Amino acid sequence: MRPLKSIKKRKSSNRNRNKSVSTKKISNIFKHKEFIIKSWQFLFISSTSIFLIFIFLNQAWEPIVFKNTKIKGLSGITEEDLEKITSNFYPRNLLELNPKEIESYLIKRLPIKNVSVSRKFFPPEIHFNIVEREPIAFASRVFFNNIEKGMIDIEGSWIPLKFVNKSKKSKIKLSIENWTPNKKDAILKIIENRFILQSPLEKITINPLQEISIKTEHFNSVLLGSDIDRLIEQIHKLNQLQKSLPNLLINTKVKVLNLKDPSKPELKIEKTLNNEK
Numbered sequence: 001m002r003p004l005k006s007i008k009k010r011k012s013s014n015r016n017r018n019k020s021v022s023t024k025k026i027s028n029i030f031k032h033k034e035f036i037i038k039s040w041q042f043l044f045i046s047s048t049s050i051f052l053i054f055i056f057l058n059q060a061w062e063p064i065v066f067k068n069t070k071i072k073g074l075s076g077i078t079e080e081d082l083e084k085i086t087s088n089f090y091p092r093n094l095l096e097l098n099p100k101e102i103e104s105y106l107i108k109r110l111p112i113k114n115v116s117v118s119r120k121f122f123p124p125e126i127h128f129n130i131v132e133r134e135p136i137a138f139a140s141r142v143f144f145n146n147i148e149k150g151m152i153d154i155e156g157s158w159i160p161l162k163f164v165n166k167s168k169k170s171k172i173k174l175s176i177e178n179w180t181p182n183k184k185d186a187i188l189k190i191i192e193n194r195f196i197l198q199s200p201l202e203k204i205t206i207n208p209l210q211e212i213s214i215k216t217e218h219f220n221s222v223l224l225g226s227d228i229d230r231l232i233e234q235i236h237k238l239n240q241l242q243k244s245l246p247n248l249l250i251n252t253k254v255k256v257l258n259l260k261d262p263s264k265p266e267l268k269i270e271k272t273l274n275n276e277k
Contacts, residue, residue, distance in 0.1 A: 073130035225260035
């Protein structure tokens, strides 16, 4: 007779073998399911990607017109103005449109301080985000032998009147006569320091000799000259004279105050009647 231990060992080995076989089967089933799941996932992602690429290409090559343009930030400039200016960019498809090219073109043609242009493919659109120049003074300039009226911003850039909102015009009192680009820095320097003046600044004038004069609420004409490196000194002298002149001048009024040399101011006065107000 065989010993009992060997029988038990054989049974236990059979059990272990059966367990390993069943474990392998289960593992194979799981692997098969995992393979199927991953295959479906791959097919789904691939088909979705292909579908989206197809839609993208279809939309990207579809010609768009100006009505597909979304605009933010307009005040004085109108959508009609933009449509005329950008007419050479439409109709085109989105892939042909270059946002940077449109941005630089708009800044050259319109009084715009900053603009960002972006493309949107779903749905196909062009987006404009515009920052217009803020007018700070009325201005006039000689343009092709004619006097053109407009406005300037704090940077001295020219703004045609037609691009300025009416409500903004009504709030501005300062004016610049005979504005010219080569006096842009000098004009800006005066504007930036206008609050130092004790008499409010009303007008800046550039004569044919390119000399600058200003008009304030108290002085009709103050000559500053062509070089205003001593502007701050000139303003301080003007403030001093404003305090002293009313007590010094009787039955006279200041016609012109020459401050080209602020250390030696010159007055041109005219007699007035005693009863003149």
